[in-house]
Amino acid sequence: MSLINQPSIRSAEINKLKEYLIGIISRYLEENPPTAVDRSQVVKDLLNQAYMNTKVNLAVTLRDQLFHEIIDDMLGF
Secondary structure, three states: OOHHHOOOOOHHHHHHHHHHHHHHHHHHHHHOOOOOOOHHHHHHHHHHHHHHHHOOOOOHHHHHHHHHHHHHHHHOO
C-alpha cells in the first residue's frame, strides 16, 4: 500500500519528504556510483543518514513504509 493512499496522513508532506530523500540519494549516486554489489547497502545507508539529518520524527511504521517505497524506487523493484 502506498503512503499517498492513506488519507489520514498528510500525503503532500510525505511526498515532499520522499522526493527530498530520493533527490539526496540520487545526487550522491551520480557523483559516487557504487558497484552493483554495493548499491543496495549504499542506498540504505544514505537513506538512513539523510532521514536522520532532516530531524523528522515519523512513527516507526510510517518511516519503515516510506523507506521501503524509496528503496524500491531507487533499486528498481
